[in-house]
Amino acid sequence: MAENKKMVRGQFISWMKELTPEDKRKQEADLVTKLIQQKAWQEAKVVAVTLSQGFELDTAPLINIAQAMGKVVVIPRTLPKRQMEFVELNQATKFEKSSFGIEEPVNGQVYLSADIDLIIVPGVAFSPTGHRLGFGGGYYDRYLARYTGQTIALALSTQIAGENDWPHEEFDVDVQQVLTCLDK
Numbered sequence: 001m002a003e004n005k006k007m008v009r010g011q012f013i014s015w016m017k018e019l020t021p022e023d024k025r026k027q028e029a030d031l032v033t034k035l036i037q038q039k040a041w042q043e044a045k046v047v048a049v050t051l052s053q054g055f056e057l058d059t060a061p062l063i064n065i066a067q068a069m070g071k072v073v074v075i076p077r078t079l080p081k082r083q084m085e086f087v088e089l090n091q092a093t094k095f096e097k098s099s100f101g102i103e104e105p106v107n108g109q110v111y112l113s114a115d116i117d118l119i120i121v122p123g124v125a126f127s128p129t130g131h132r133l134g135f136g137g138g139y140y141d142r143y144l145a146r147y148t149g150q151t152i153a154l155a156l157s158t159q160i161a162g163e164n165d166w167p168h169e170e171f172d173v174d175v176q177q178v179l180t181c182l183d184k
Contacts, residue, residue, distance in 0.1 A: 004166060004167060005133065005136070005166050005167065006136065008125070008133060008165055008166040009124050009125075009133055009135070009136060009166075012124045012125040012133065012158065012159060012161070013055065013124055015158035015159075016055045016056070016124070016156065016158050016159065017055045018158065019156065019157075019158055024058075024156065025058075027156050027157060027181045028057055028058050028061065028156075029061075030181050031057065031154040031155075031156075031179055031180075031181065032061055032062055032065065032154075034179045035062070035120070035152065035154060035179060036065060038152065038177070038179075040117075040118050040150040040152060040177070041118060041152070043117065044071060044117035044118040044150070045071060045072060045117055046071065046072045046074060046111060046115055046116050046117050046118075047066050047071050047072070047073055047074070047116075047117065047118050047119075047120065048073075048074045048075070048076070048086045048111075048116050048118070048119040048120065049062060049063060049066070049073060049074075049075065049119075049120040050075060050076060050120075050122045051063075051075055051089075051102075051103060052122075053102060056122065057122075057154055057156055059120070062120065063089065072088060072111075073088070073089045074086035074087060074088050074089065074111045074116060075087060075089045075104075075105060076104070076139070077104045077105050077106075078098055078100070078104060078139060082137060082138050082139055082142060083139070083142060083143075084139045084140075084142075084143055085110050085111075086110070086111050086113075086116060087105040087107075087108040087109065087110055087111070088108045088109045088111065089105065089108070090108070092107070092108070093105050093107065093108050094106050094107050100137075113143070113146060113147045113148070113149070114148070114149075116147070116149055117149050117150065118149060118150045118151070118152065119144070119147065119149065119150070119151050119152075120152055120153070120154065121140060121144070121151050121152065121153045121175045122134070122135075122140070122153075123135075123140075123153055123155075123159070123175075124159065125155075125159050125160070125161040125165065125166075126153050126155045126159055126160065126161060126175065126178045126180075127160075127161050127162060127163045127165070127178070128160075128163075128178060128180075129163060129174070129178075130153075130174035130175040130176060130177070130178055131161070131163065131166075131168055131172070131174055132153060132172065132173070132174060132175050133161065133165075133166050138171070140173070141171055141172055141173045144173035145171070145173055150176060150177075151175045151176045151177070152175065152176065152177045152178075152179060153175040153177070153178045153179070154179050155178055155179065155180045155181075156181065157180070157181050157182070160180050160182065
């Protein structure tokens with residue numbers, strides 16, 4: 001089963017990388033516009049989001065908008081045993097490359113899951129009902145399994161999947177809402 005997920009993950013990543021920069025920017029702007037119209041976004045005081053890497057949906061505009069609106073933005077930091085926590089992102093945040101080659105905060109206030117109103121959940125692919133194919137580490141599934149707040153995913157056109165494009169396992173945690181560029 002893991003091999004099938006790995007193969008599907010590779011295909012979706014390949015499709016994401018094929019988006020033209022112009023098309024990707026248009027889709028990202030559309031998704032951010034849709035997100036900020038959502039009740040969960042408007043009511044959230046603390047929003048969790050990743051710092052995007054290369055081919056992923058660019059989260060910098062989203063972070064800037066959230067901070068301009070006075071929201072607290074928290075970003076993930078990995079911990080041993082495939083766990084993670086969220087740390088406040090602000091001007092004092094210092095970063096260091098993790099073992100995954102990703103910049104992670106090394107300082108800042110840690111927010112408990114109960115203090116986070118909304119998590120913008122990253123992933124490689126999403127089905128319309130919220131099935132999520134992540135990057136393969138299981139960090140988000142473990143965190144979301146005990147998180148009770150709102151979850152939303154933003155899916156570029158190349159990330160929209162069918163319900164059965166990969167096996168859904170018992171530990172996979174669905175996203176409550178998936179916003180796509182195909183939504184009207």
